[in-house]
Amino acid sequence: MASNKKKTSATLALAAACVLTGYVTPAHAQDPFEHFNRAMFTFNDTLDRVALKPAASVYKDTLPGFVQTGVSNFFGNLSDAWSGVNNLLQGKGAAGMTDVTRFAFNSTFGILGLLDIASEAGLQKHNEDFGQTLGVWGVPSGPYVMLPLFGPSTLRDTVALPADVWADPWRYKVPVALRTTGAAVRVGDQRATLLDASDLLEEAALDRYAFIRDGYLQRRESRVYDGGSPPGKDRPEQDDDRLANVEAAPKPVSSE
Amino acid sequence: MKPIIQLIATATATLAFATSVIAAPAPATQEAPDQLVKRISADVIETVKADKEIQAGNRNKIMDLVNSKILPYVDSEKMTSMAAGRFWRQATPEQQKQLSDEFRTLLVYTYSGALSQIKNETVEFKPMRADPADTEVEVRSQVNVTRGEPITLNYRLAKSPEGWKIYDINVLGAWLVETYKGNFAAEINKGGIDGLIKKLTERNRQLSSKPLKAPK
Numbered sequence: 142m143a144s145n146k147k148k149t150s151a152t153l154a155l156a157a158a159c160v161l162t163g164y165v166t167p168a169h170a171q172d173p174f175e176h177f178n179r180a181m182f183t184f185n186d187t188l189d190r191v192a193l194k195p196a197a198s199v200y201k202d203t204l205p206g207f208v209q210t211g212v213s214n215f216f217g218n219l220s221d222a223w224s225g226v227n228n229l230l231q232g233k234g235a236a237g238m239t240d241v242t243r244f245a246f247n248s249t250f251g252i253l254g255l256l257d258i259a260s261e262a263g264l265q266k267h268n269e270d271f272g273q274t275l276g277v278w279g280v281p282s283g284p285y286v287m288l289p290l291f292g293p294s295t296l297r298d299t300v301a302l303p304a305d306v307w308a309d310p311w312r313y314k315v316p317v318a319l320r321t322t323g324a325a326v327r328v329g330d331q332r333a334t335l336l337d338a339s340d341l342l343e344e345a346a347l348d349r350y351a352f353i354r355d356g357y358l359q360r361r362e363s364r365v366y367d368g369g370s371p372p373g374k375d376r377p378e379q380d381d382d383r384l385a386n387v388e389a390a391p392k393p394v395s396s397e
Numbered sequence: 398m399k400p401i402i403q404l405i406a407t408a409t410a411t412l413a414f415a416t417s418v419i420a421a422p423a424p425a426t427q428e429a430p431d432q433l434v435k436r437i438s439a440d441v442i443e444t445v446k447a448d449k450e451i452q453a454g455n456r457n458k459i460m461d462l463v464n465s466k467i468l469p470y471v472d473s474e475k476m477t478s479m480a481a482g483r484f485w486r487q488a489t490p491e492q493q494k495q496l497s498d499e500f501r502t503l504l505v506y507t508y509s510g511a512l513s514q515i516k517n518e519t520v521e522f523k524p525m526r527a528d529p530a531d532t533e534v535e536v537r538s539q540v541n542v543t544r545g546e547p548i549t550l551n552y553r554l555a556k557s558p559e560g561w562k563i564y565d566i567n568v569l570g571a572w573l574v575e576t577y578k579g580n581f582a583a584e585i586n587k588g589g590i591d592g593l594i595k596k597l598t599e600r601n602r603q604l605s606s607k608p609l610k611a612p613k
Binding site: 169265268340344352361 | 572578
């Protein structure tokens with residue numbers, strides 16, 4: 142038992158070390174598959190440019206606002222149930238119950254989730270997936286992985302992804318035609334909500350691949366800790382230490 | 398003896414400071430960092446909501462807003478030096494100045510688009526955990542949007558002789574400086590500090606000629 146405990150703390154230390162080294166070395170300890178990832182990024186990006194983004198723009202420009210809101214509420218509602226399960230698995234009872242209540246409320250009074258009346262009633266939405274649950278349980282995120290179609294991820298989140306897919310109620314929708322159409326609308330809707338953000342990204346980033354990677358890894362980590370920082374990393378002064386570490390780190394090799 | 402010297406020193410400093418800021422938009426030294434951020438944020442949101450031209454994407458008016466209400470409270474040099482990391486000290490003072498000017502311009506261009514899109518969002522500030530003696534603090538807030546999850550928006554501020562100044566912001570869990578670090582390092586490794594400056598200058602030139610997209 143005692144040795145088990147030791148093992149756990151060793152794993153945790155390793156996890157912390159992974160996260161920390163990911164932080165201090167600019168190019169890029171957490172991205173050993175950069176070559177593959179960049180290729181996937183180009184693939185996704187091309188697909189986005191020729192198909193997804195144009196479709197999403199048409200969707201956004203032609204459909205009335207209330208329809209778009211309805212669509213995104215409907216799929217958002219489906220994901221609330223799984224968020225609730227994950228919150229409960231993470232030991233966050235209150236948040237989990239909120240999600241379950243949201244799902245119950247919106248599915249009934251909100252007409253199958255088309256209306257998000259729970260938000261208006263002050264029940265805040267949380268997006269939790271199984272990757273975050275694993276993170277809370279102490280599984281390190283591992284290297285950055287750019288998945289085809291799904292986009293940025295990490296090794297941990299890739300392993301967790303089948304659980305999220307399995308738990309998605311829309312997957313069990315028959316007939317198949319409805320299921321496929323629904324899935325397409327869902328993706329289109331999600332892309333549409335990101336149109337402004339992706340335009341901004343295009344302007345702000347010098348190297349979009351690295352920018353998305355570095356932003357994504359931070360965002361994922363902050364989501365695991367629900368906006369807080371992991372223990373010992375919550376002071377802004379920490380940055381000076383990080384700079385000092387960067388100083389000591391070997392000079393990064395150019396990535397392109 | 399010591400307290401008296403201190404008193405005189407403080408009085409002199411205060412006086413010097415007071416005279417130096419009379420012409421400037423008067424950043425109040427004694428204002429607490431969270432109060433400062435709250436005030437700027439309320440001010441900016443009010444201005445945008447009241448101004449149809451800003452909502453329509455009038456670039457000059459947005460620039461005015463950013464220059465007058467936000468930039469006085471941003472320490473762009475600290476921001477740039479942190480994004481450049483260990484390369485900052487290898488840069489000459491002129492390079493440092495150019496780099497922070499160009500970086501600041503890039504941020505102004507990219508974020509001015511976001512400003513024109515403020516509609517019904519409300520900002521909610523979280524209680525600040527800080528000691529009065531702290532010289533660096535984090536102010537945490539979230540933007541509540543009409544649908545979807547609230548957006549995290551946190552700020553890091555450092556105390557400077559002219560009061561608290563923002564040097565980093567966190568949107569959706571990612572810190573701006575941290576996100577730029579990799580980009581900066583890659584450009585510097587390719588073409589040195591001047592290469593990075595050139596890249597930023599080029600990007601800014603492109604952005605300045607591109608019209609702001611009117612929000613839908």
